[in-house]
Amino acid sequence: MALQDMPHYASSAMDGWVVNGTGPWIPAEPGTRLAPHQASPIVTGGLIPPGGKAVLRSENAVLAEDDDGLPILTTGGSARPGEPRTGQHIRKAGEEALEGDLLVAAGVELNPAHLALAALGGYDELRVQGKPLVRLLLTGSEVVAQGLPVPGQVRDTFGPQLPAVVTMLGGIPGGQQKIGDSYPEWLAALEDVVPEVPGVPDLPADVVITTGGTGPSGTDHLRRAVAELGGRLLVDGVAMRPGHPAVLAELPDGRFVLGLPGNPLAAMMALCTVGAPLLAALGHGTMPAVQQVPSGTVIEPDPGRTRLMPFRLLYGMASPAQHTGPGMMRGLASADGVMVVPPHGVQLGEPVPAFALPWGPPIPAPEATPAKAKPKSGRAAAKPPAGPVDWSALLG
8 A cells, every 4th residue: 555645745747947827937046935926946856846836848948137137037949838837747746646545456476567666655665475495405326417427327407497497386496405315315405494505595495395216216215204304295106107206295394395206207297286286385376277188199098097298289289299208308398288198098189188387388278169150052061071180290
């Protein structure tokens, strides 16, 4: 709400002279009360003195002398007859808002103009809804961050992408930590409430996102560490591929731990389907609606599992992208979205649920089916096409 009138005083909208009455005018000292037929110099934004009725623009003012050699102000230049009119070039007090007027409604996502408006309204601080601070815990002794990996090593795909995705999903990246595969390292990293990471907020994380360690092998320690810290598992695996080993846990101090699978594509699918709702809820955001897209190919059943398939839109139909193995990124990098294929599969042209990628545009809404036109008398109706064409073979 406006804490005072905006503007809170009448001011000049131009450099020039503030005048009282019609000219010619006798110049007076700036800021003094103006009697009729007096004028004083003023700059843009300057306070209109008592008695000021209008502002004469500097380019339309002529300062001369009368017959007695005293200074006198008259109009000139491009001034029109009768200028300045009463109130001309004066910004009236309260013309933008009056004290108590609503400036920014609750629940609005603030933009730079909102901040400027709040400052004009008299605010030094604004109460805003928070965003979750997200700390990244990257694991794996075989992971290298630079150069070409040798056999037995893999490049780090999470460090370069996860901070940006966290921001897109409404979180605040709170730094990242790299550890190996031992259980003591896992336990110590999850125990550390405020990590010493340069350049990040010195605050406890709301969410810790881990990579790897969610499987059943001897180097997968997430569940054991959560249990030892007194936490509880909220989601222990999802019947989907890729991304089925995803884990969501809650620690006694209120932190959430999102365990992403170690494979890059599987991790991104888990982040989009489990992490996105979590960050949206903690950040007071909303999830985009799941859209329906027509399938550009037949997808065979896979009983018991939902499949998340990155797809390309081709002629309005969604065809699965190539190079979408759990450890691949190539297909996702060129995808237009992700199809949510039910266990019973889909037929060619059948609508299938789909969601947009955090960095991509929304999934376009399906076009409404036009009403069928009645055939003209005496002429046979044209046969409808045999069905949608499978364009998936054209996708590279």
